[in-house]
Amino acid sequence: MNTRFAVATHVLSLLAHLRPEAVDSEHIAGSVGTNPVVIRRLLPLLSKAGLIRVQMGAGGGAHLARLPEEITLLDIYQAISDDFGRFGIHDTPNPACPVGRKVAKVLSAEMRGAEQALAEQLRGRTLADLAVEFQTAD
Amino acid sequence: MNTRFAVATHVLSLLAHLRPEAVDSEHIAGSVGTNPVVIRRLLPLLSKAGLIRVQMGAGGGAHLARLPEEITLLDIYQAISDDFGRFGIHDTPNPACPVGRKVAKVLSAEMRGAEQALAEQLRGRTLADLAVEFQTAD
DNA sequence: ACGATATGTAACTAGATTAGTTACAGATTG
DNA sequence: CAATCTGTAACTAATCTAGTTACATATCGT
Secondary structure, eight states, X not given: OOOHHXXXXXXXXXXXXXXXXXXXXXXXXXXXXXXXXXXXXXXXXXXXXXXXXXXXXXXXXXXXXXXXXXXXXXXHHHHHOSSSOSOOOOSOOOTTSHHHHHHHHHHHHHXXXXXXXXXHHHHTOBHHHHHHHHHSOO | OOOHHHHHHHHHHHHHHHTTSOBOXXXXXHHHTSOHHHHHHHHHHHHHTTSEEEEOXXXXXXXXXXXXXXXXXXXXXXXXXXXXXXXXXXXXXXXXXXXXXXXXXXXXXXXXXXXXXXXXXXXXXXXXHXXXXXXXXX
């Protein structure tokens, strides 16, 4: 299973919690429960998306580049998704069949619609919304 | 990549196209461009979901159990999704961390919301809608 | 300048998942 | 009873993910 979205959201929630302090990959990994290298492979993706800033060297680490209310779950989803889409389409349909000839075009349109609905939901939730959830009683 | 949703939708669109004729797995596989066994592994899932009826033996095959306008893409999506979820959650967060302690609960709620938005979009599209797309000019 | 510290990244391993394939038992038809 | 078709087991190859070790590079503080 792909846990990158969960780990990325965990990391950013942690950075929001400790803001504006810079946190190193070992500390983050301790909270996530994984290896620091797994975190260090994730940080460049979040950095390129403009969600965090990372500093190398002694005293370095990662911190949020924006306010928690300005980072949506869609930002995170897009940052860790290479291109887009978790729906795959089979690649060798039969062009001699009326269905096979157009299935790629028809299905990709449907999948775009589905991804769009997913994206709109994620766009409506921010790290600040999640922070409230983290603070409620168990 | 997971192409089961695409293949399942292809199969059902083909059965809608050839309705009410029963189609065997070899014929279906010829349209999809795969091995008949791949299709035969899919048919029981669609059958259990009540989308098709399958008959063994000579002259057998699969045919739609409902009208195309009564089969939604959500029906298909749920039929082929073992339990649920395109999102995975990492399994060993640190319970000593305020974020790690609640991350599974908070994230699963967000993921449910995202899946729900996806489901609502898929619920609004039927095999009959797709049939129109298959019939438009190239 | 230098030593300590932290990221970025390559390389490798193990495990899970997917699709494809062969083979065959069981069901159904005529 | 012979032909046909599904259901399913077993195996392979390819791909993906996470975890791990190792190290080059960058940065800070003294």
